[in-house]
Amino acid sequence: MRIYIFLLMFLTIVSCGHVDKRGPDSINDEINIIAGQQWKNLKQERKLEVYKIRNNLIKFMLESCYKTDAQKIEAFKQAQAYLVDSTEKLGFNIKNDKLGNSDVYKVILDPPRWTLKDEVEWMNAQVKKTNPSALNVDGTSYLSHLSALDIGSLPDIQENDVFSNQDLSELMTALKSNNASDEVPLLVVNKFENKVTTYFDKIRNLGTELAATGQVNIGNEEAEKFFVKFLDYYYSNVDISVIKNILNDVVDIGREPTQMELVQVMFKNSGPGLGKTLQQMGKDPNMGDSLAEVISVLEDDGKAVPQYLVERTVKADKGGFRVSKISEKPLGTGTMAQVNKASLTRNGISEVVALRFLKPGIEARVNEDLKILKDFIEKMGNEGELSEDFLPSARKLVESISTFLKSELDIADAIKKQDYARKVYEQKINVVIDKKKYEVDIKVPKVYYPETGKKTKLHIQEFITFGEKFSSLDDKFARSAVAKAIMQTWFEEALIKSGFVHSDLHQGNFTVRNVTPDSAQVVLFDFGMSETLTKDTRQSFIMIGAGVEFKKPALIADGILLMDKEKASRQARKELIKKITAEINHIDKTEDWIVWALKEGHLKNDQLGTLARGGVLVSQLGKIVGNETMHEDIVEDLLAKNAIKAFGKNSDFPLTKGQVFRIGTSSCAKSIKSFFSFGKSK
Numbered sequence: 001m002r003i004y005i006f007l008l009m010f011l012t013i014v015s016c017g018h019v020d021k022r023g024p025d026s027i028n029d030e031i032n033i034i035a036g037q038q039w040k041n042l043k044q045e046r047k048l049e050v051y052k053i054r055n056n057l058i059k060f061m062l063e064s065c066y067k068t069d070a071q072k073i074e075a076f077k078q079a080q081a082y083l084v085d086s087t088e089k090l091g092f093n094i095k096n097d098k099l100g101n102s103d104v105y106k107v108i109l110d111p112p113r114w115t116l117k118d119e120v121e122w123m124n125a126q127v128k129k130t131n132p133s134a135l136n137v138d139g140t141s142y143l144s145h146l147s148a149l150d151i152g153s154l155p156d157i158q159e160n161d162v163f164s165n166q167d168l169s170e171l172m173t174a175l176k177s178n179n180a181s182d183e184v185p186l187l188v189v190n191k192f193e194n195k196v197t198t199y200f201d202k203i204r205n206l207g208t209e210l211a212a213t214g215q216v217n218i219g220n221e222e223a224e225k226f227f228v229k230f231l232d233y234y235y236s237n238v239d240i241s242v243i244k245n246i247l248n249d250v251v252d253i254g255r256e257p258t259q260m261e262l263v264q265v266m267f268k269n270s271g272p273g274l275g276k277t278l279q280q281m282g283k284d285p286n287m288g289d290s291l292a293e294v295i296s297v298l299e300d301d302g303k304a305v306p307q308y309l310v311e312r313t314v315k316a317d318k319g320g321f322r323v324s325k326i327s328e329k330p331l332g333t334g335t336m337a338q339v340n341k342a343s344l345t346r347n348g349i350s351e352v353v354a355l356r357f358l359k360p361g362i363e364a365r366v367n368e369d370l371k372i373l374k375d376f377i378e379k380m381g382n383e384g385e386l387s388e389d390f391l392p393s394a395r396k397l398v399e400s401i402s403t404f405l406k407s408e409l410d411i412a413d414a415i416k417k418q419d420y421a422r423k424v425y426e427q428k429i430n431v432v433i434d435k436k437k438y439e440v441d442i443k444v445p446k447v448y449y450p451e452t453g454k455k456t457k458l459h460i461q462e463f464i465t466f467g468e469k470f471s472s473l474d475d476k477f478a479r480s481a482v483a484k485a486i487m488q489t490w491f492e493e494a495l496i497k498s499g500f501v502h503s504d505l506h507q508g509n510f511t512v513r514n515v516t517p518d519s520a521q522v523v524l525f526d527f528g529m530s531e532t533l534t535k536d537t538r539q540s541f542i543m544i545g546a547g548v549e550f551k552k553p554a555l556i557a558d559g560i561l562l563m564d565k566e567k568a569s570r571q572a573r574k575e576l577i578k579k580i581t582a583e584i585n586h587i588d589k590t591e592d593w594i595v596w597a598l599k600e601g602h603l604k605n606d607q608l609g610t611l612a613r614g615g616v617l618v619s620q621l622g623k624i625v626g627n628e629t630m631h632e633d634i635v636e637d638l639l640a641k642n643a644i645k646a647f648g649k650n651s652d653f654p655l656t657k658g659q660v661f662r663i664g665t666s667s668c669a670k671s672i673k674s675f676f677s678f679g680k681s682k
Helices: 004-010 025-034 044-064 070-099 116-129 139-147 165-175 183-204 206-212 223-236 239-251 261-270 270-280 288-297 307-316 362-382 389-410 411-425 476-496 535-550 553-561 570-582 590-599 609-625 628-647 657-663 665-675
Strands: 322-324 337-346 350-357 427-433 437-441 460-464 499-503 511-514 519-524 530-532
Touching: 044 070, 044 165, 044 239, 070 116, 070 165, 070 183, 116 183, 116 239, 165 183, 183 206, 183 223, 183 239, 183 511, 206 261, 206 553, 223 362, 223 570, 239 665, 270 362, 270 389, 270 499, 270 535, 288 570, 307 337, 307 350, 307 519, 322 350, 337 460, 362 389, 389 411, 389 590, 411 460, 411 476, 411 530, 427 476, 437 476, 460 657, 476 499, 476 511, 476 519, 476 535, 476 609, 476 628, 535 553, 535 590, 535 609, 535 657, 553 570, 590 609, 609 628
Parallel strands: 437 519
Antiparallel strands: 322 337, 337 350, 350 460, 427 437, 499 530, 511 519
8 A cells, every 4th residue: 555545534524514604516626626736746745734633643542552442532533632622724735735725734743753652742732622614625525536546655764663654554544434343442442452562572682782783892890780680671661651751752763763763762762870870881981982972962952842831830829939031942951950041030130040950750760770771780780690809880870870860850969069169169270281371261150149038949040042063172281271270170179179070070961151361151950960079988088099100008908997987997997908918919999999998898988989970070171172181180299289288277178187198298289199090001
């Protein structure tokens, strides 16, 4: 059967009983003329409307899958109602093409892209709004003549592996049936269910499929196994609505997607737990290029929340904000939140702001993802799928992601973090590159608090026009200066001053503006993965690094025990030093000693990991400008300039006077340099 023969079969379906006011003979003459045209002679706009109707009917059927019989029957009836409504409009438009009434077309709208459930609800609402009498066309008589047309294929429209043209033809035949029995709707929906179930296996085995094509190359066998099995487990256990959303987007592509297109669709419809897990694994410097391509999909904008839902979210907020003029196009969309440009009115004064809000339903998605993550780790551990060496790291990774995702849901906390970041990070800093001074103005957007006594789910910030991406800066001198200024600010706060760390400060979370030959402004964003470290954490960080650099088991032991003071007795220290001495020639990277300490049960929180991961990430800026040791030089200078503070009172410097004497200022600097040189042999 030709690909779209069914699409004019459905044009036989009745619409309303209103008829054209002209005489029957006149109407029939027009109908016969139009019926004599071939499908190929229809305007491309009409053909696209046919395709649009076809896809939207699939959405009704897809949404009805895996529901009760009563829900399936109701969905079938909704599809019939949509078909009547849309074919009336299509017929009206075809008729007006012939009559030349180009200014009176009826628009057949696509639902705003979001979840499948929301799209179907939107279409049902549109059908209820339609005024059939306004069409003034005899749909029954008019459309029946079009059913015999020879219809050719639309250009660039192909079948996909979910639904064949034959399936869709049978669907159209069933939808135009007036059979009062419930048997037909159930047969149709159940057949669609079988088709969907077959395609599910392709989605549920994504990890295995990627591994089979050689796209999983992390440089660590255990990490690769974790990656593959986690992807398979995730899509095998996620809620069925997520799978249906993926299939819905596959249908919208209009053909069978490539593997990378399918990956993109799957990631965009997945929860934030999956995204954050893969992003953390993607920070491994040993990751291969093929896997980097897969992970890079996560850096694309997430699925945008449609305008009507944005407005609904703002209207429902209890913070007392007066928000208007919300932009239709978002400024940015992540896995959990979206930012739109808007206008905020306070005390009679309106100003342009950046409106950040959590995506609808994200709390449930976070909870679902965290359960999947935790269940997966325990399953792998119980079945021995992950080695005893890797399992503690995997558990700590899940713990870290859980903490982050829950903090992201706390808008009040996010507002406070950004406000604090503004206090510690905002400054004008002068750096020297090749003996030339360069001023970098580091800025954090101000935040707006809700009315006193009210709680809000809106994170409203100062609107700042986005500048250039760091790696896109043409001025290499400016790029080096910006990299140095950001790293200097980051390490000084993390190690010397407040202990505050933005542990996700990659180039996607800042922008560079107002670049001149001797100055630039940097605006920092997204403080969800930020934390204020304790002095013990910073001391531990330096002591472990020093012990690794100089192969001193006692320094490593003392650094570890700073994070486990319950076991810091003289005897416990002696036993720990003995264990470390036995491993000192086998473990030569600081991060591996942290994993070792984790496995031994000494690390009660992930602050050391937060500091290490954040440092590695921000240090990549030096690599981008061609200076892989820039961060080491910055840290050495900071410690050399600030070590004297250990001898003063009320100092922020993390080391005590005794610790400085013990390690030695120069050794201390080298140990920090060593700590951030991940992946390098000592």
